[in-house]
Amino acid sequence: MTTEDFNRVSRRTILGASAAICAAPAATAAVPASAAKKPGAQGLLPVTLKVNGKHLHLDLDPRTTLLDALREHLRLTGTKKGCDHGQCGACTVIVEGRRINSCLTLAVMHDGESVTTIEGLGTPEKLHPMQKAFVVHDGYQCGYCTPGQICSAVAMLDEIAAGLPSHVTADLDKVRFSDAEVRERMSGNICRCAAYSNIVAAIRDVAEQDA
Known part of the structure; x- marks a missing residue:
């Protein structure tokens, strides 16, 4: 760009270009990833868990904790809700061989994984x-x-x-x-x-x- 060309650039041209640049990421973000699961009715997501050796299929609100999925949806009430803040350990279960506080993790994060509760021991x-x-x-x-x-x-x-x-x-x-x-x-x-x-x-x- 020459000095003459630069002088011809108006304020309106600069603002228009800026708006186009800002809009581009938003348009890209609106396109869903092909690998992402699509929410079903009422925004529920399909989740499959292998709990105590059994493959179980659930439709869950994506905000559902693993603890609530076990207790409220699968009726496995052996796992206890204590502090609900990951401080007491009452909700500990074993996921893929590792112990975790089930109140601190979302069920959808463990889709396809193996979960062992006290009932499964x-x-x-x-x-x-x-x-x-x-x-x-x-x-x-x-x-x-x-x-x-x-x-x-x-x-x-x-x-x-x-x-x-x-x-x-x-x-x-x-x-x-x-x-x-x-x-x-x-x-x-x-x-x-x-x-x-x-x-x-x-x-x-x-x-x-x-x-």
Whole structure:
């Protein structure tokens, strides 16, 4: 562009060009991604979860937490809603082998993933070793936090077995079971009845059985 051409550019031309540039991203954003799921009736999204070994199909509001999907839609009320802010651990479940606070994550984020709740670990007729140990060592009082404690404990032992360190691990090359490791790793699960020593004993019992 020459100096003469530049002098001929009017204020109206500049404003028009600016408006066109600003409008371009908005037009692009309005085009849905081909891979995105389209909302159905009333804005619900189809979600498939493998819960306790069963493939289940749900139509959910995209704002539905995994906790509410389990409790309110699937009636799996073993998983408890405590603080609903990820601070107490009562809602802990195991997703793809990892323990998470189900109140802090959306169900649609786990479409196609495997979820294990307390109901999927064992039954009254055939208890999971961790469930049995909690009974033997009286690892609960009111029992409200117990499902989250047990799910967390099961996944926590898998973390140690996989060699994943914690803040109290002295040797990162040799992650070993200890009461200190248990207390650190289970610190996100609050027991308001303060049955912590019994909980540690129950987890230690299971760890020794697996050793």
